[in-house]
Amino acid sequence: MSLNRTELIAKIAEKAELSKADADKAIAGLQDVLIESLQAGEPVKITGLMSIERTERAARKGRNPRTGEEIQIPAGYGVKISAGSTLKKAVASK
Known part of the structure; x- marks a missing residue:
């Protein structure tokens, strides 16, 4: 749920x-x-809870799943979220 x-x-x-x-x-x-x-x-850090930061993604080659044609995927950004120690301990104890 x-x-x-x-x-x-x-x-x-x-x-x-x-x-x-x-x-x-x-x-x-x-x-x-x-x-x-x-x-x-x-980056945003909420001590004990989580850290959130923007990550860079390099340009790369991929394939169109419908046609199998090779395509160029442009560089961009993603988000990385890491659990803090308090959150990790809380989840591990259940």
């Missing part, structure tokens, strides 16, 4: 004793900060 945005907002509102509207604003704010920081190439 996964947690969707609505369920996440409800749980955060309950745990932090906030209204759902305030919890939604907090999630939206976090999303905006993550996007802005990663677009600028700045």
